[in-house]
Amino acid sequence: EFVLTQSPGTLSLSPGERATLSCRASQSVSSSYLAWYQHKSGQAPRLLIYGASSRATGIPDRFSGSGSGTDFTLTISRLEPEDFAVYYCQYYGRTFGQGTKLEIK
Amino acid sequence: QITLKESGPTLVKPTQTLTLTCTLSGVSLSTIGVAVGWIRQPPGKALEWLALVYWDDDKRYSPSLRSRLTITKDTSKNQVVLTLTSMELVDTATYYCAHGHGVVADGYLSKFWFDAWGQGALVIVSS
Numbered sequence: 001e002f003v004l005t006q007s008p009g010t011l012s013l014s015p016g017e018r019a020t021l022s023c024r025a026s027q028s029v030s031s032s033y034l035a036w037y038q039h040k041s042g043q044a045p046r047l048l049i050y051g052a053s054s055r056a057t058g059i060p061d062r063f064s065g066s067g068s069g070t071d072f073t074l075t076i077s078r079l080e081p082e083d084f085a086v087y088y089c090q091y092y093g094r095t096f097g098q099g100t101k102l103e104i105k
Numbered sequence: 106q107i108t109l110k111e112s113g114p115t116l117v118k119p120t121q122t123l124t125l126t127c128t129l130s131g132v133s134l135s136t137i138g139v140a141v142g143w144i145r146q147p148p149g150k151a152l153e154w155l156a157l158v159y160w161d162d163d164k165r166y167s168p169s170l171r172s173r174l175t176i177t178k179d180t181s182k183n184q185v186v187l188t189l190t191s192m193e194l195v196d197t198a199t200y201y202c203a204h205g206h207g208v209v210a211d212g213y214l215s216k217f218w219f220d221a222w223g224q225g226a227l228v229i230v231s232s
Contacts (some may be wrong), residue, residue, distance in 0.1 A: 001168075037152075044201065044225060045144075045152065050218035088152055093142055093205050093217045094165065096152045097152040 002026055004089055012105040019076040021100045023089035028069045033092040036065055036074045040085045040100075048087075049074060049079035076102075107131040108206050109141075110224035116229050123189040123228060127202030134180045135160055140205030141185040142219060145198040153198075157186055157205065159214075166175065192230050201224040 004024040006024035025035070031052035037045040047056040052072055055101055062077040076083055085103050087098040113125035125143070132139055143155040156176040157165045166174050175188045184203060202223045208216035 031219075032216045037219070039152070044222035045203075045219075046222075047218060047220050050206075050220070051216055056220065090152075090219070091156070093140065093157055093219060094154045094167075096144075096150045096154055 002091070002095055004084060005103050006087075006089060006096035006100045008051060008100060009098070010101045010103060012103050013036050013079055014105045015079050015081055018081050019072050019074075019079055019083070019102055021074040021076075021087055021102070022072070023067075023072040023097050025070045025072070025091065030070070034065075034067070035091045036081075037088045037090065037094075038056055045088070066087050107221040108184065109202050109204060109221060111200060111223045111226035113226055114201075116180070116225060116231060117192050118232055119193060119230060121192050123187075123192050123196070125187045125189075125200055125202075125226060125228075127185040127187070127223060129183045129185070129204065132183075134178050134183055134185070137161075138207035138209045138214070139177065140207055140217070142203045142205055143185075143187045144203060144216075146197070147198040150198075152201075155200075156187060156188075159207070170229045171183060181230050194230050195229065197230045199227050201225045214225075 005024045007022045034052040036049040039045040053065045066074045086099045088099050140159045144156045158176045158178050158196045173190045178185045203219035204221040207214045
């Protein structure tokens with residue numbers, strides 16, 4: 001069974017700090033199908049990154065994605081107050097990771 | 106601009122069948138590379154992918170729910186319908202539909218992601 005494992009489960013940081021979120025696939029995958037989403041309570045999820053490293057339209061450049069094979073990373077260079085949310089990786093429009101909650105420290 | 110809107114019952118009883126409709130605007134379901142997916146989020150839990158239907162009517166289902174799910178599209182109405190049979194309390198969730206953007210190259214889907222989502226429809230299973 002193909003699984004995406006995100007870590008950490010919860011990340012406590014302060015505004016202005018750098019956030020590094022990990023997504024590990026249970027087998028090597030094509031980066032072309034790896035996407036990251038931001039989800040805030042009561043709202044629709046928002047696409048941040050597609051193809052592992054391409055920013056979606058309107059996404060600030062403090063968000064960046066990288067990785068290949070089994071290991072992928074979402075980095076937020078300097079956290080803004082509106083960045084605190086849950087982040088999910090997804091593969092091929094199907095499997096989601098279990099999410100990383102980014103909370104204010 | 107692509108928009109999606111989910112519609113369906115808020116309350117269903119155990120053992121009943123849930124039928125949800127996703128209505129799209131700003132894109133045609135027959136456009137090459139287009140897909141619509143259904144995703145749900147139980148209270149306090151993670152997003153869970155349920156099903157996908159592609160522009161060519163190819164369909165994919167979550168292995169864990171395959172026996173209970175059916176996804177269909179009506180291109181003339183620009184709608185996608187999801188049915189989930191034998192509803193249980195654990196099926197209580199917010200159900201989202203999302204527009205899948207696929208890049209087709211050399212006859213296959215070379216890239217894919219969800220670039221627009223509906224606001225979600227809360228479905229409560231209760232007797």
